[in-house]
Amino acid sequence: xxxxxxxxxHKSYGPIKVLSEVSVEIAHGELLTILGPSGSGKSTILNIIxxxxxxxxxxxxxxxxxxxxxxxxxxxxxx
Numbered sequence: 001x002x003x004x005x006x007x008x009x010h011k012s013y014g015p016i017k018v019l020s021e022v023s024v025e026i027a028h029g030e031l032l033t034i035l036g037p038s039g040s041g042k043s044t045i046l047n048i049i050x051x052x053x054x055x056x057x058x059x060x061x062x063x064x065x066x067x068x069x070x071x072x073x074x075x076x077x078x079x
Contacts, residue, residue, distance in 0.1 A: 002061070003028045004049060009058035011044055018044050022058070051075050 002025040011019040019041045026032050034042045047053035048060055051072035060068045067075050 002026055003030070003063065005059075005061040006045070006049070007059040007061070009045070009048060009060070010056045011041070011048065011053070012056045019048075019055070050077060 004024075004026040006022055006024045009019050009022040010017070022041070022045065024032070034045060036042055044053060048055050051067065051070060051074075055068065058068075059066055062075060062077060
């Protein structure tokens with residue numbers, strides 16, 4: 001079981017696609033680095049995990065619990 005799982009995340013702001021089909025499994029104790037140029041979606045991914053931004057589609061799981069629609073205070077995670 002992954003500590004954090006992102007499944008087919010998409011995020012658009014109007015006609016601008018920020019994320020397209022982002023999927024990743026992060027295991028307990030695993031260190032993940034997200035690298036990319038300005039505007040590539042790094043902060044958007046972190047904000048979706050923390051619940052500060054809603055994805056346009058896809059799922060966010062923490063442990064085995066789907067938290068995609070939970071507010072930040074109910075996720076027990078921060079950035």
